[in-house]
Amino acid sequence: MKRFAGYMLVTDMDGTLLDSGKTISRENREAIQRFVDEGGIFTLATGRIASSVQRFADTLPLGAPAILYNGAMIYDFAEGRVVWQRTLHDAVQPVLRQVMDKFPELGVEIYCGEEPYFIQENRITEKHRSLEHFNRPRTEDWSQLTDPWIKVLLAWEPERMNEVEAFVTQFKEPLTWVRSDDKYLEILAEHTTKGHALEELMRMTGIDVSRCIAMGDHLNDLEMLRRAGVGVAVANAHASLMDVCNRTCKHHNEHAVADVIEWLEKEV
Secondary structure (H helix, E strand, O other), rough: OOOOOOOOEEEOOOOOOOOOOOOHHHHHHHHHHHHHHHOOEEEEEOOOOOOHHHHHHHOOOOOOEEEEEHHHHEOOOOEEEEEEEEEOOOOOHHHHHHHHHHOOOOOEEEOOOOEEEEEEHHHHHHHHHHHHHHOOOOOOOHHHHOOOOOOEEEEEEEEHHHHHHHHHHHHHOOOEEEEEEOEEEEEEEEEOOHHHHHHHHHHHHHHOOOHHEEEEEOOHHHHHHHHHOEEEEEEEOHHHHOOOOEEEEEOHHHHHHHHHHHHHHHHH
């Protein structure tokens, strides 16, 4: 039997697998291939949407569906289809309206369909639009959005986003609020995190939790690292992740995934 048969490695992308230039290093690629060649299952868990992940998925040996939208979706790139999904209830709309009224300069992106709808724009959303090559023009009329909402992304300067995060603590509606970056705060359905999606993915694949290794760097990874058999925080991770992780590894600019695989190769 191959040494990594029955093991699954799930990694976040930005700040973990990807370096600061948003690329996957040769060292990470070679290590991932060794892990897969020895029977391991490798996949991704990211806040990104399918179209944004596709160019990376096409070059990686994914052995299981990927977790997208910070846990709101599990997507099978091999088959090009959604295999599991949680969407927002209509209760999010009045909450979002109150937040937008309080902070009229806040950037707002609503995710439904294949690309996000830009409801309010600022410098952060403009940069996000350019980076991801999103082409939809600004949309102000929510009534146009007939598909279920998967998530809402709020974007602003980090210090202003801290104000928004403090403001939303008053809302008691069944929603999940998660800081996915210093400049992003996201709204997801209740009980929707990368951790909840990881539990579903382990059921789908039959992987035992003790043989599931997850890697991440920010607060949107916290529940996933908590639920994995081995949770690994990269050296550049948010301090809160250190409290729930079994291990740490190198900085994302120092081939963090390769570092974890090299550790596994010594242990298994």
